[in-house]
Amino acid sequence: MKKLFSIFAIAAIAACNNTPNPETPATPPPAPKKSWQGERCFALFSGKDTTVLRLMMNDSNINGNLLYNYFEKDRNMGVVEGKLTGDTIIMDYSFQSEGKTSVREVAFLLKTNGIAEGHGEMKEQKGKFVFVNRSNIAFTDSPLLKRIDCR
Template identity: 40%
Template sequence: MKPFALFLLLISLLACQNKDKDSVVGKWTFSGENQSDTGFTLDKEGIASAFPAGDIDYQTWEMQGDNLLLHGRKQQNGSTSPYDHTLKVISIKDNTLIVETEDGQTLTYTKTLDSAQENEEECYAYMTAKDTVYLHISRKNRNITGDLTYKLYEKDSNHGSLDGRVKGDTLLAEYSFNAEGRSSVREVIFLKKGDTYVEGFGPVNDKEGKTVFQDHKNITFINGITLSKTNCTK
């Protein structure tokens, strides 16, 4: 084969691969009986998520040939372990995705609202006799906006806005708030566990007037405040 013809063939193959990958981007809802509210969302940046939230939490996805690979974590008996799921793509046509599972089952999914257009609102709260933490978030794809309120016993109360991102099961955002008569900005991080968010803590530095974590790898969620999902109140 001549070099130029080979070049054209490679370009054509790459274009087909990109088209196949782009075609699976979106929110896919299972079409089986009594399971219309289950499925997964795949975005263009390779981030995946399962809905509704459960024991399995997808984080990333990739295409290898005809196989859709979903990578994430699985919670079982109080512990978390890596989880990988492979679906062989049989066909994608007219917003319908047909796949074959590893054990030979054929499943059909229907594309609903595109993940880039989806806007989800959720609220979480931690409440005791003396303490209240309230988290309100609006999620559009991986972007997060919202507000956060702390009312902790013998500490200054503060309320402010959130602006951040979600990656897998982790929410990382800048929290802009007023405390002691002045405006402040600090990083906050929360780990998603089922229908809860657990706040993380770690060493911090001051950077350009903001309080940021020194190293995201050194953040701990042990003994962090756990916020449970609740109804959003106006």
């Protein structure tokens, strides 16, 4: 207990020293967010519609599978591959729908209780659909895919 009190006393005295050191910045830069590693799965079940996203992350590189199964619409499923930057994931989604292979960008925002898909204006570029302006991707009106157990 005395040792713990001594540590707190030393820390308090050190905190009172307000003389800035010219070699160190006044406020330290924020620590970079640590990327999660391994597999994470997310799903949204809304009425007769289903969205399932399975992601594997290694550093900031991500790959996995994405399934959209909407009632009375063609089901499409395929693979995703991309990167995590901050709390935003931008990936290429290569999928099969109506007997045709297509590629488009998808964006997801990591949240504490799940992941939200982003939507924005898209254009075709070199055979795939990409976001016109990534800074205008909207995540606010998207239903949240909840984290689920990967089975």
